[in-house]
Amino acid sequence: MTTGYWNRPDATRDAFTVDGWLRMGDLGRIDGDGFVYVVDRIKDMISRGGEKVFSGEVEDVLAAAPGVWEVAVVGVPDDELGERVGALIVAEPGTALDTAAVIEHAQHHLLGYKIPELVIAMTEPLPRNSAGKIVKSQLRQSIDWREVPIYRRGPVTRP
Secondary structure (H helix, E strand, O other): EEEOOOOOOOHHHHOOOOOOOOOOEEEEEEEOOOOOOEEEEEHHEEEEEEEEEEHHHHHHHHHHHEEEEEEEEEEEEHHHHHHEEEEEEEOOOOOOOHHHHHHHHHHHHOHHHHHOOEEEEEEEOEEEOOOOOEEEHHHHHOHHHHHHHHEEEEEEEEO
């Protein structure tokens, strides 16, 4: 498949096990019938208060909410919980995002600890790389999440 990353020996070392297996960074599960499902990327998994939240699962639910055009879910560093669930949501063109309706939709489809607590309504499309994938690292770094109020059935200020 490959012998490593071009001119990046550190990345090559981190990607391969000592016995030559390539770590792709995907996180999966196997069901009772032996089917394998990729559920998320390891680097995109959120650890909230000891619970694991798969960003892909939350993104799928939010994307199905009325008025949502695109969405990205990221882990936001938090002193109390380790990470909180943050969502960046772009409304369908020509509409305004009803954040409360999106969160209400999520409450009907997700366990409580998976519901985003930090929600940003974006007016511009989410940043994408040349392959068309959303660049979550850019979203994590470019936003001052300390300025985003924590959403608990309505915006509240940080404790």
